[in-house]
Amino acid sequence: xxxxxxxxxxxxxxxxxxxxxxxxxxxxxxxxxxxxxxxxxxxxxxxxxxxxxxxxxxxxxxxxxxxxxxxxxxxxxxxxxxxxxxxxxxxxxxxxxxxxxxxxxxxxxxxxxxxxxxxxxxxxxxxxxxxxxxxxxxxxxxxxxxxxxxxxxxxxxxxxxxxxxxxxxxxxxxxxxxxxxxxxxxxxxxxxxxxxxxxxxxxxxxxxxxxxxxxxxxxxxxxxxxxxxxxxxx
Numbered sequence: 001x002x003x004x005x006x007x008x009x010x011x012x013x014x015x016x017x018x019x020x021x022x023x024x025x026x027x028x029x030x031x032x033x034x035x036x037x038x039x040x041x042x043x044x045x046x047x048x049x050x051x052x053x054x055x056x057x058x059x060x061x062x063x064x065x066x067x068x069x070x071x072x073x074x075x076x077x078x079x080x081x082x083x084x085x086x087x088x089x090x091x092x093x094x095x096x097x098x099x100x101x102x103x104x105x106x107x108x109x110x111x112x113x114x115x116x117x118x119x120x121x122x123x124x125x126x127x128x129x130x131x132x133x134x135x136x137x138x139x140x141x142x143x144x145x146x147x148x149x150x151x152x153x154x155x156x157x158x159x160x161x162x163x164x165x166x167x168x169x170x171x172x173x174x175x176x177x178x179x180x181x182x183x184x185x186x187x188x189x190x191x192x193x194x195x196x197x198x199x200x201x202x203x204x205x206x207x208x209x210x211x212x213x214x215x216x217x218x219x220x221x222x223x224x225x226x227x228x229x230x231x232x233x234x
Contacts, residue, residue: 027220043192045079071173078192105138110159
């Protein structure tokens, strides 16, 4: 399936760029035919997709640059993203502080500490363990400190501050996309759907968790392709 949701045979493929990184297009095919319209908010390990869909229309931007410009692609997720890429400044001890611009900790560390995720697949920045204490040590390094100097309570507050910045970024762009296309409901997918629930709650918008709608929500592109093949057969 290409960027325009056309099923192509091998010999029909002329522009390979129209096929690159286009799994989301197949996902939208499934959503359009089952839910008519909405915004797909898919928060993964590295990126966040905020993709508008409406049956019979092509609302989505068609390459990553245009998607980023339209607020439909954010290059941060809930596991692999360096914390230095999340926030230039955060609230801490009643003031504002600039975290270190180093690869000391990742979003998996803060969501591990906050109890939002369990075991995760990506490597840690320092090559050490993925347990609670090691995650705290890495997050403390973002303020050029360590666990003993900050203590658990302050490190948890630090994690909450980073989470707030990430939620605000996603919330701003979800609101923007919804307003751009006059859509009033969101469909949540991805391992970061716990962030999506917070975003929708703050925006006071209707949302559905795709994992509660279909048992194979992790394979939305495959469902979309299956529907497209079935439609083509009809």
